Amino acid sequence: MRDRLMTHQAPAIGCCGPVDTDAPLAVTINPEARVNVARSGAPIGTLTPGEWHTLAVTVVNDGFVTGPLAVEAEPVTGLQLDLPVHELTGEHRQEAAFRVRLDEPTVVDVTLTFRALGALGGLANHSTVSLLLSAR
Numbered sequence: 727m728r729d730r731l732m733t734h735q736a737p738a739i740g741c742c743g744p745v746d747t748d749a750p751l752a753v754t755i756n757p758e759a760r761v762n763v764a765r766s767g768a769p770i771g772t773l774t775p776g777e778w779h780t781l782a783v784t785v786v787n788d789g790f791v792t793g794p795l796a797v798e799a800e801p802v803t804g805l806q807l808d809l810p811v812h813e814l815t816g817e818h819r820q821e822a823a824f825r826v827r828l829d830e831p832t833v834v835d836v837t838l839t840f841r842a843l844g845a846l847g848g849l850a851n852h853s854t855v856s857l858l859l860s861a862r
Contacts, residue, residue, distance in 0.1 A: 730805060737844070739753070745784055745786055746769050747765060747766050747768060747784035748782070748784075749766060749768055749781075749782035749783050749784040749821070750765065750766055750768045750770050750781055750782060750783075751763060751765060751766065751781065751783045751784070751855065752764055752766050752783070752784045752785075752786065753783055753784070753785045753786070753795070753822075753840050753853075754785075754786045754787075754788065754789050755785070755786070755787045755788060755789045755791050755814075755842055756789055757788050757789050758789065759789040759791050759833075759842065760837050761770050761799060761841065761842050761853045762787075762845070762853045763838070763840045763853045763855045764855065765855060765857075766784075768782075771797045772797070772861075773826070773828060773859060773860065773861040774861060775828050775830050775831050775832075775862070776827070776828075776829065776830070777827065777841045778785065778808070778825045778826070778827045779825065779826050779827065780823050780824075780825050781823060781824055781826060782821065782822075782823050782835070783797075783821070783822040783823060784821060784822075785812070785819065785821070785822055786818065786819055786821065787814060787816065787817065787819070787820065787821055788818070788842075790817075790818070791814050791816065791842055792803070792814050792816045793813070793814055793842065794811045794812070794813060794814070794842070795811065795812045795813075795822065795840065796809075796811045796812075796840070796841045796842075796843050797809040797810075797811075797812075797815050797824055797838055797839070797840055797842070798838070798839045798841065799836055799837060799839065799847070800837070802834050802836050802861070803830055803834075804828060804829045804830060804832045804834055805826065805827070805829070805834045805859065806826070806827040806828075806829070807824065807825070807826055807827075807836070807859070808822065808824060808825035808826075808827075809824045809828045809838075814842060820827045826859060828859060828861040831861055831862035832860075832861065832862075833858065833859070833860045834859050835856060835857070835858050835859075836856070836857050836859060837854050837855070837857075838854060838855050838856075838857065839853070839854045840853050840854070840855075
């Protein structure tokens with residue numbers, strides 16, 4: 727098995743079509759402020775046990791939502807996550823990132839939930855993506 731992040735390979739889909747990005751994940755927020763996250767076709771690179779790896783996220787904000795964009799996950803044995811809250815500025819496109827670290831050679835499955843609350847007072851929908859992370 728190659729050292730890489732493995733996921734479902736469906737293209738990242740935005741409000742009106744695929745998101746053009748070099749980031750492995752794309753978050754779209756539609757005009758009704760619904761959040762969608764998808765795996766893009768961008769490569770992740772090699773994950774090395776014991777080292778932090780940054781995973782980029784492109785945010786396409788068709789709803790021009792402002793406020794926090796949070797990434798959440800349940801704890802997974804052998805995986806450390808650094809999931810900062812990103813501030814949505816209302817700009818149409820923003821770049822974000824989070825970090826992952828596998829403690830040892832292993833394969834883990836993690837489900838990430840993206841939530842945009844901001845101006846909607848918690849009424850915005852959320853979206854999830856499952857990632858299979860591998861390092862050896």
